[in-house]
Amino acid sequence: MKKVLLLLALLLGSLYFLSPPASAETFTCLACHSTMKGKIRTDKGVLIDVQIDEARFSQSVHGGIGCTTCHKTFKDNPHEPPKGDVSKSLSELAGLVSPKAKVDPVAYAACSECHGDIYKRVSESVHGKNVMEKKQSDGALCIDCHGSPHYIMPSESKDSSVNKWNIVKTCGECHDKEEIAKKYNLGTHIVEKYDESFHGKKYKLGLPGAPTCVDCHGAHDIKKWDDPQSPVAWDNRIATCGKCHPGANKKFVAAITHKPVGKHNPIPFYAEKGLIILTAGTIAFVIFHVFLEAFADIRDRVFRKRKEEPHD
Amino acid sequence: MTDAKTQEFQRFNVTFRIQHVILLVTFLLLAFTGWSLKYPEPALEHAGWWIRLWGGPKTAGIIHRVAGVTMVLDFLWHCIYVTYSLLTGKMKFDPVTTIVPLPKDVKDAMQNILYFVGLSETKPKFGRYNYIQKFDYWAPFWGMAIIGLSGLVLAFPTKAAIFLPQWSANWIWEVFFVLHSDEALLAITYILIMHFYSEHLKWENFPMSMTWITGKISMDAFKHEHPLEYELELKENPEAFKNPGNP
Numbered sequence: 001m002k003k004v005l006l007l008l009a010l011l012l013g014s015l016y017f018l019s020p021p022a023s024a025e026t027f028t029c030l031a032c033h034s035t036m037k038g039k040i041r042t043d044k045g046v047l048i049d050v051q052i053d054e055a056r057f058s059q060s061v062h063g064g065i066g067c068t069t070c071h072k073t074f075k076d077n078p079h080e081p082p083k084g085d086v087s088k089s090l091s092e093l094a095g096l097v098s099p100k101a102k103v104d105p106v107a108y109a110a111c112s113e114c115h116g117d118i119y120k121r122v123s124e125s126v127h128g129k130n131v132m133e134k135k136q137s138d139g140a141l142c143i144d145c146h147g148s149p150h151y152i153m154p155s156e157s158k159d160s161s162v163n164k165w166n167i168v169k170t171c172g173e174c175h176d177k178e179e180i181a182k183k184y185n186l187g188t189h190i191v192e193k194y195d196e197s198f199h200g201k202k203y204k205l206g207l208p209g210a211p212t213c214v215d216c217h218g219a220h221d222i223k224k225w226d227d228p229q230s231p232v233a234w235d236n237r238i239a240t241c242g243k244c245h246p247g248a249n250k251k252f253v254a255a256i257t258h259k260p261v262g263k264h265n266p267i268p269f270y271a272e273k274g275l276i277i278l279t280a281g282t283i284a285f286v287i288f289h290v291f292l293e294a295f296a297d298i299r300d301r302v303f304r305k306r307k308e309e310p311h312d
Numbered sequence: 313m314t315d316a317k318t319q320e321f322q323r324f325n326v327t328f329r330i331q332h333v334i335l336l337v338t339f340l341l342l343a344f345t346g347w348s349l350k351y352p353e354p355a356l357e358h359a360g361w362w363i364r365l366w367g368g369p370k371t372a373g374i375i376h377r378v379a380g381v382t383m384v385l386d387f388l389w390h391c392i393y394v395t396y397s398l399l400t401g402k403m404k405f406d407p408v409t410t411i412v413p414l415p416k417d418v419k420d421a422m423q424n425i426l427y428f429v430g431l432s433e434t435k436p437k438f439g440r441y442n443y444i445q446k447f448d449y450w451a452p453f454w455g456m457a458i459i460g461l462s463g464l465v466l467a468f469p470t471k472a473a474i475f476l477p478q479w480s481a482n483w484i485w486e487v488f489f490v491l492h493s494d495e496a497l498l499a500i501t502y503i504l505i506m507h508f509y510s511e512h513l514k515w516e517n518f519p520m521s522m523t524w525i526t527g528k529i530s531m532d533a534f535k536h537e538h539p540l541e542y543e544l545e546l547k548e549n550p551e552a553f554k555n556p557g558n559p
Contacts, residue, residue, distance in 0.1 A: 198349075198466070198489075205348065205369040206355035245470050252473035255485035268486035275494040283501050289444075290509045292428035297515055299430075 029067045030054050046102045056151045070110040070149065096123075096132040100141050111142050111149070121221040130184075138180065145170055164212060168194065168203065171213045193258040209244070216240055216256075321534040321545070324527040331390050332524055335452070338383035343500050345376040350493050377467055384460045387453075408540045409440040413450070417443040439540040448507060455499045462492040 034054040039047045057063055072086050086094075086106055093112055094105035101108035112119035122128040122141065130139030145162055146152050153160040161170045172191040174180050181188045194200040194213070202210035214222075216232055223230035231240040237253035245252065261268045324332075348363040349372075355363045366372035397403035407414060419436070421443045426432035436442075441449070465472040465488050476484060511521045516533065523529055535542050 201349050201352045202369055204352040204354055205363050205372075206360065207369040207373075210369075247470040249470070249473050251476045251478055251481040252470050254481040255469065257482075261486055261490075265483050265486070267483045268490060271487050272490045272494070275490060275498075279494060279498040279501070282498060283505070286502060286506045289425070290505055292425060294509065294513075296428040301515060 025068060026066045030057075042103060044102065048103055052150055059153075060151045061154055062149060062152060069113075070107040071104060072106050072110065074104065093119075097141060099135045099137045100131045100139065102137075108141070108143075118220050125218075125220060125222045126224045126227070127222060138174075138183075140174060144174070165206075167212050167214060168200075187258055189260045190258045193260060197256060197258075199256070211244065215243075319531040320526075320528040321531055322527055323523060323529050323534075326527070327393060329524065329527050331386055331393075334382065334386040336524075338379040338386065339452075339499075339503070341375055341379040342383065343496070345372040345379070346493075346496055347500075348372060349376075350497070380460070380463050380467070383456060384464070387456045387460060406544070407439070408544050411441050411446055411449050413443070413446050417446060437539045438537060439544075440538055442537070444506065444510060448510075451502055452499065455495055459492055459495050459499070462488040462495075466492055 030052060033050060033052045036051050038051075040050050041047055072090075073081055090106065090109055090113065093109035094101070097108045098105045119142075123132055127140040130136045131141055143149060147161045153163075155162050157163060158165065160166065168191065175186065176191045178188055180186070181190075187193075195204065199211050203212060217225075218231050223233075225232045227233060228235065230236065234253075238248050238250065241248040241253045241256075259265070261272060263269055345366050348366065348369075353360050353362065355369060363369055363372055366375060394403070398405070405412075407416070420438065423432055423436040424443075427435050469485075473481075511517055511524075512519060521529075529537075
C-alpha cells in the first residue's frame with residue numbers, strides 16, 4: 001500500500017514538472033490577479049481589467065514567462081515598482097507606442113525584447129507607422145491581432161486569433177468598420193467582397209489552399225496597396241498572384257479588387273441587373289405557365305373527359 | 313391503324329438519348345457541386361454537410377471541372393452531329409419538325425394560355441416540338457454556351473487572361489463570374505419547375521416519362537401532343553403505321 005501511494009505521489013509530482021515552469025514571483029502576482037473580479041480605474045482614468053485567467057495563461061505560449069519580464073514598471077498603480085531595469089531603447093519604443101498603450105507602454109514595447117525582428121517590421125508597416133509616426137490610437141499593434149499577450153496561442157491552434165481560419169474575422173474587426181475605412185481612405189465592404197470572391201468562398205468551404213488576407217497583403221510588414229513595397233501594388237501583383245497562379249499576367253491580376261460592383265463600373269453592374277431581370281422574368285413566366293397548365297390538366301381530367309378519337 | 317394503343321413512335325434515336333443522358337448526369341453533378349460554391353456553408357461546421365457529401369471542397373471542385381468539360385464536349389458533339397445530319401440530308405428542315413422557334417410558336421403560346429384559362433375551345437396543334445419543348449432545348453443550349461465559356465475562363469484564368477483585351481481587364485472578370493453563377497441559377501430553377509412539371513409531374517407522365525430511355529412515345533400521345541407531325545408522318549410514311557413495332 002505504501003509503495004502504491006509513493007508511486008502515485010511520484011506520478012503527481014512529475015505532472016507538476018510537466019506544466020510550464022512559472023516563477024515564484026508569478027505565483028505571488030496570480031494569488032491576487034487570478035481571483036480579482038471587475039475593472040479598476042487607473043490614475044489617468046483608464047478602465048482596465050486586472051483579472052488574469054490562470055488556466056488560460058499557463059496554457060498560452062507565454063505561460064512560462066514571469067509577469068515582470070514585460071511588466072517592468074508600474075507607474076499607474078499601487079504596487080511597489082519592481083526592480084527590473086528598462087533599457088534606453090525599450091523606453092524610447094515605449095514612448096513611440098504610447099498613443100496606443102494607455103496603461104503600461106513599457107509592457108507594450110516589451111514584446112520587442114524577444115520578437116525584435118518582427119517588431120521592427122511592424123514599426124515600418126502601415127499599421128506600425130500609423131501609431132508610431134502619426135500618433136493614432138486606433139491603429140493595430142501586436143495585441144490587436146494576436147489578442148491579449150497573456151492568452152496567445154500558437155498560430156496553428158484553432159484558438160489563435162491569427163490562425164488561418166480566424167484571421168479574416170480578425171482583420172475584419174477593423175477593416176469591416178466604415179468609420180475606419182472613411183478615416184484612412186480605405187475601401188468599404190472589403191470583407192464582404194472577399195467573402196463573395198472565389199478566394200473567400202473556397203476559404204469558407206474550408207479549402208486548405210484558399211488564400212486569406214495575409215497571403216496577398218502580407219502580415220507584419222503590411223503596406224498600403226499604393227505603396228510600391230506592398231505585395232498587392234500593381235507592379236508586384238504578377239509575382240504575388242503568381243505564387244498560386246503561375247503564368248499570371250497583367251490582365252489576370254486585375255481580377256481581384258475587393259471593390260463593390262456599382263455604377264462606377266457600369267458593365268458588371270448592368271450585366272448583373274440584366275441577369276436578375278432575365279432570371280426573375282423567366283421564373284415568373286415559368287411558374288405562371290406551370291400553374292395554369294396544371295389547372296387546365298386537372299380541369300380536363302375531371303370535367304372534360306377527353307373524347308376517345310375514332311380509330312381510322 | 314388498328315392497334316394505335318400498343319404502337320409506339322420512335323421520337324429520338326440512340327445518339328440523342330446518349331447525349332441527353334450525359335447532359336442530365338453532368339447537369340446534376342454541376343448543379344450539386346456548384347451550389348455549395350454559390351452558397352458556401354463552412355465545411356468545418358455542422359452546416360457544411362452538403363460540401364462534405366461531395367467529398368469536401370477539393371473533391372467537389374474536381375467533380376465540377378470534370379463534369380463541366382464533359383458537358384462542353386457533349387454540347388460540341390451534339391452541334392457537330394446535328395450539322396452533319398443536316399448536311400448529309402439525314403435530317404431535313406421542315407416547319408413542322410424543326411426545333412427552330414417560328415412565329416407560329418408565339419401564336420401557339422397565346423392560344424395555349426387562352427385554352428388554360430378557358431377562353432379558347434381547342435388546344436393549338438403542335439408539331440414535333442411545342443413551344444415549351446423548344447424553350448427546353450434553347451435555354452440549355454445558350455446556357456451551355458455561356459456557362460461553358462465563362463466556366464472555362466474561370467477554371468483556367470491565367471490561360472484565359474492571355475486572350476482577353478487589356479481594356480476589358482477591369483470589369484470582365486466580374487462579368488464572367490456573374491454570368492456563370494446567375495445563368496446557372498436560372499438553369500437550375502427552370503429545370504426544377506418547367507422540366508419537372510412537363511416530364512415528371514404531368515398526369516400522363518407521372519412519375520416519369522420513359523421517352524428519355526426508350527426514345528419512344530405512345531401512338532396515342534403522338535397523335536394528341538404532336539398532331540401536325542403525326543399528320544406529316546402519316547402522309548410521308550404511311551407504310552410504317554401499318555406495321556406494328558416498326559413505325
